[in-house]
Amino acid sequence: MTKLSVNINKLATLRNSRGGNVPNLLKSATDIESFGAQGITVHPRPDERHIRYQDAHDLKGVVTTEYNIEGNPIPKFMDMVLTIKPTQVTLVPDAEDAITSNAGWNTIKHKDFLIEVIKTFKDYGIRTSIFVDPDVDMVKGAAETGTDRIELYTESFAKEFSEGKKTESIQPFIDAAKMANKLGLGINAGHDLSLDNIKFFKEHIPNLFEVSIGHALICESLYLGLENVINMYLHRLK
Template identity: 70%
Template sequence: MTKLSVNINKIATLRNARGGDVPNLLKAASDIQEFGAEGITIHPRPDERHIRYQDAKDLRSVVHTEFNIEGNPIPEFVDLVLGIQPEQVTLVPDAVDAITSNAGWDTLQNAGFLKEVVAEFKRNGIRTSIFMDPDIRLIEAAAETGTDRIELYTESYAVAYEADDTSGVQTYVEAAKKAMELGLGINAGHDLSLSNLKYFVQEVPGVLEVSIGHALISEALYFGLQNVVSMYLQKLK
């Protein structure tokens, strides 16, 4: 079954809105795992507008499933990840002022840089994943970096599905097939939700893990956090 990793950035956003420690991020991460999620994802940004660097360090002792830290591998981020030693690091080409991730890596243009970063993390025993669009040429270039996995950027699929166009999944099917052919593991994330997740994982082969935050936390306002984690797990069966 495809694993569910819950991105808890939005819980940190809510906490930061009032200061203090409510909701408590560590308790939320612990509960989410108890509810059945197989991983916790965070995406600290340089301005620490949601997840703080200290949060990332504190969570290491709480996450007993899989800890996935996403971010742009600037020196401060690399040092943070190497210090924490999560199970997985996902490289995302965020601009400093990006509201959310809005593009995958150009693995051709950034091949040399990515090879160096991937090698550094792998030397330290951390599985690497590269966030990218479902472009065959770029997936072939990603394989050349030595990365263990890619994370398919699923916004275009989600937008098409919302418009009742299921043909948008086909690009991801072909991308996944190419990734498996090249020996790459496949993760997926961005705008996946209760409404579109089941069709995606049914159609796209080899998806090992999905990382879901904004939709899941938003849906939890209506269904409750424990219920919504269970609902996502049912979609993945």
């Protein structure tokens, strides 16, 4: 079964909008795990507009499933991850002022940098994943960095799927996944995956280890309830 890791950035955004500690991220993470999610994901950014660096440290003490920290490996981020030692670190080439992730790594252009960063994390026993576009050449480049996994950036799939272009939407991801399997890379995926498209995506991607879902899951939970939505995802991922 493909694992579901819930990104709780949006809960932090809600908390920060009023100050204080409502919703409580630590309790939310514990509840999300109790509802059946197999992981918690956070993506702290330098301006800390949603997840704060202190949140990432505090969550280490309560997350009992897989703990995944995403971000651009700037020095501050790397120091934090090496201190916390989460289950997995996902490297994302975000600009500091990015609203959300909007591109995968050019694993060929940044190969030497990624090799150095990934070796540092793996020396600390942290599983590594690289955020990549569904491009066979980028997957090949990722394999040369020493990463354990890739995370397929799925925004293009979600957009085309919503327009009824199912075949067109999924084919690049099938090709990328087949190459990853051939090269021995684990496969994660995330960005704009939702209850509407997750089943179709999962059924077409061979050996999909994990999906990381935040924005859609939290929005869907406003109508359907958090526990219910998590179980709806788990059902689709079987």
